[in-house]
Every structure is written in structure tokens, then in C-alpha cells.
Amino acid sequence: MVTNAAVYARFGWRLEAPHWQALVPPGVECAVDLAEDGSSVTFASPEGTITFNRLADDKVGPHLLGLERYLRGVGASDGLLVRALSTSAVYGSVADRDLGKGLPGQLMLDLTDRTGGFCFLDGRLFIDCDGRDLVADPLRPDRDRVVRRALVLLATMYRSAIEAGIEEHPDLMKDEEGRYRAWLDGVDLGAEPEPDERDLLDQPAGAVGEDVAAEHAFDAEAALTLLWALGVADTLPALDPARQPLDTLIEYQVPGPGPFDGRRPDPSLRPDDVIDCEWRRQQAIHWRLADLQLARRHVDFAAWAQDTWFGAVDLDGITLIDGDLAVAGTPVSALDDRASWWLWRQVAERNRALNWLIGANPIYGAVGTPT
Template identity: 30%
Template sequence: MYDAGEPGRHPRPQAREALRRALVLSSVAARAGLEARADAGEARDMHPRILDWLRATGLDQALEPAEAALVATPLGELDANAALDAGWRAEGAYVLAWALGRHAPLPHDRLVDPDDIAWPLGFLDADALDREGEAELRGEREIDTFLARQLAVHWRLREYALRPGQMNFAAVVANGGWARLDIDQGALVDDDLAIDGSRIDRADAARIVRCISIASERHRAASWLAGADPVYSNVENIT
């Protein structure tokens, strides 16, 4: 038996579903990015282009209601917090692009460049979905290991936020117990999580906060790939 929102509760999405979701997430992130330059001519041209492309490809049907409302919001009218939150969807798009073999793995403390995800996926291409039947996902074991690493990193960051200080994080991962955990040895310093090459308790506080947001988005996307819930926004990335 699985608890609600737990990976494995539902059938895993197929490759074509992952491709569509990655393109949707890239579109949401792109719309969010336009808000900071809403008065620029480039942004005014790009917004209708995104909307027209979503309709022409049928990807508008893959948008969740909240995503559709956000993408359609006129430039200059998007709430600042909503724009900031939506911008993080690029991290979820990265996970799906990685799973589709279209992006190399990134360190847990490095932001993805949204352009490095969107354009290779076919963002704004009229034929972006013409060959979606040829899309392939990495194997389940590889995806599950990726999820185990996202969970471990997310847990450590949350734990540090509650109880700052050094711990033997490597031992926690090795012992597991409450969940399957995994970690890349390159992500550790002195057996604890590293941020920008320093042990977490020596890292800049603002960078730790940023890494929590990165981890949260990547954890959600990896859980979705593992069958946590067919509705992306319903996935609970609890640590």
C-alpha cells in the first residue's frame, strides 16, 4: 500500500507525457520570466507567441487550470510572488529533460539555465510534438536513483533549516530506514552536504535558501516521474 502522493501510487508517466509536461513547465517558467521586463518590446512580442504556440500544438490542453491562468495573465499584471514561484518550474523541466536524455545531470547546488532546457525540447517549435512517439525515458532504476538523491538532498536542506549544524549526512544516507536515499560522493564535504564547495554549515545562508527551492522543484518532478500522482501540482514532495 502507498500513501497519497507517494511515488509508485499511480502508473508512471510515459515518455510522451514527460515531454509534454516538460514543455508546459518551460512555458510557465518563460511566462514568469517575461514579467520582469513587461514593458520591453521583446516581452510584448513573446507573450502572444507563447500563447499561439500552445494553442497550435495542443499543449494548451496539457496545462493545469492554474498554469493556464498564469500563462494567460496580461504582461504587467502577474503577482510578483506568483511570478517568482512560477520561475522555479524550470527546475522541474530540467528533471524531465534529464529523464528524456536531453540534458546532462546538474549538481544539486547549481541553477538550471531555462534556455538550456526549453529550446532543445522544442519550445516554440511548430513541430515540437510531431515525433513525440519517438521520445524515450531513462530506465526506472536510473530514475528511482535520481529520486533517491533528490529526496536525500531535500531532506538534508530542510533538516538544516530546522536544526542548523554539522551532521554525518553520509551515514544517514547509508543507513536509510525511513526511505530509500542516495547521494553522489561529489556532493559531500566532510561527510555532510556541500554547497558551493563548502560544508553546509559554512555556506552562505542565501545560497542555502536557493538550494532548498532547487531541491523542492527537482524532488517534485522526480516523484511525478515515479508515479506519485498523474496531476503534477498534486505531487507532495514531503521530506
């Protein structure tokens, strides 16, 4: 009988009483007792009792390092490792009956769902909110999903660009919005857009706001990554602080024929090992640029890359100067703040796309980018 579990929450904001109460299905008899400091909550119903205890925030990091070692020991995929290391909060749970049935188990799965997380059951099984075994069944997307996701990211970036320019160039952007709507009507996004993405795509120009638009300004980098994974692009372009997100729309004729117009190779996912190798490269570059945001210093990147938490990195195609990462002929430690930030944002979205490709989370918006 499984009575112990842990929920690893991707979204870690502290839940208040209304959030916990919302887990109880309508009409179900269940008392919800939340501790005054919010550190634990107990659900008691005729179907059983379950208590969730939130791990102290300062203990989450060390706990995740232990979880990483455990996952490697059981042969978990890199995607699941990324998902685990993207955890923001941990809830240990104890029930008075088997979590495989009844309200206590359902509450556990609902908490998992609403926090974008996964469960660790009885010290042996990792599952998602649908009960899928995440070790045995890595969640890598298929070709058709990758095609639709690339189109969604091109669409959100395009919509972002319109919003960013509407205040300064209202007439021009209104005309551009018409072209955008015509293009969007001609592409098949299926059910791929997530609710916040659909809201962005459907809102008229000027209704979204620059802050929301800015969140999607670098979606072009993720789209480029997926187009590379589909074989539409031969290589990923080198990081370049001079390259603008709009350059991708121009290169792939959006609005217009787009990347899947028949004049390019038919999309076909590259082999897993090729994608995994590129994931390690971009993960390493992301780490270096994230570290640069914290401290401007020289790093022996070549030496560091041979022993990382995600394995040794093939540095083929990566420019080094005196052993450190370099971009456009300049060591990253010598870049000014704006250029280093710009590159960091570029690679963060490439890394997000690759994390999704290796199965970190089937929901794109829930994919983390831990370094």
C-alpha cells in the same frame, strides 16, 4: 459490507459548511449537520448516513508514521508512500450501509477528489477517487505525458519570467510576450496544463502579478528533471546557487526549437529503477537542504543516507566534505542564507518532478514534497 473508511486529504484546510454542502449533488435530498467546532459532519439521506470525523491536527503526523509502516508491509510503491506522507488532514468515516454504492459512498469519493487525497477502505484497500487500487496499480506517467509535462513546465517558467520583468522593463517584456505567444502556438501541450497553469499561460503580461509568477520561477528545475528522465539530458546539472531559471530556457532554445527538435535523442523514459535511484538521491539532498533551513549545523550526511525512510541512498555523484553535503566546493552548512534557500528551491522542484514520475499523484499540482 464495507462501512468504515478514512480519507487522506492532500489539501488540509478546515472545511466550512458551504464546502460540505457543495458535496451534495444538486436536487438530492440530504441533510448536512456540521459540528460547531468543525470536527465532524454527518450527511443523512434516504440512501443512508455517513459521518466524517476529522483527526486532530496534532495527531496527523504520528498517524502517518503508522500508515507508512503499514504501506511498506503491504508492498506499496514509493509513489504511494510519498502520497501518504503528503497528507495534510485525515477524515475517518462511518456509514450505516455499504460504501460501495449509494450516496454515502459517493460523498466519500467526492471528498477524496476535492481534497486531492485517497481512501483507505475497511482496513485493507487503498483507492483513489476513481476507485483505482493504488497498491496494485502505481500511477507512473507514460512517455507522452512526461514530454507534455516538461513543455508545460518550460512554458510556465517562461511566462513567469515575463511577469517578473514587466514592471521594470515594460517595452522589452511586451516584445518578449509576442515571442512567447508564437512559441506557445507551435507546441503541443494537449490537455496537460492544469486549470491554474492554463490561466497563467493565457493571461496577458502584467495581469498575473509577481507573487503568482514567483510560484513558477523554479519550474525550470522540474523541467530539467523530466528532460533527464526522457534521456534528452545525459545528467542532471549539479545544484548551483549561481544558476538562474532562465539558463534552462537558453540551453533548450525556448522560444525556438525547444528540447524536442530532432537534434537531440528521441525522448524515451529511463528504466524505473534508474528513475527510482535518482529519486532517492534528490530526496536525500532535499531533506538535507530542508533541515538546513531549520538549523545551520554540520550533519554526517553520508551516514544518515544509509538508513532513511526511503531506503539507502546511492551517493555516487554527490559531493561530500567531512561527510556532509557540499555544493560548488563548499559544505552546505557554510553557505549564506540566500544561497541555501536558492538551492533548497531548486531541489524541491526536482523532487516534485521525481515524485510525479514515481506515481505520487497523476495531478502534478497535487504532488507533495515531504522530506
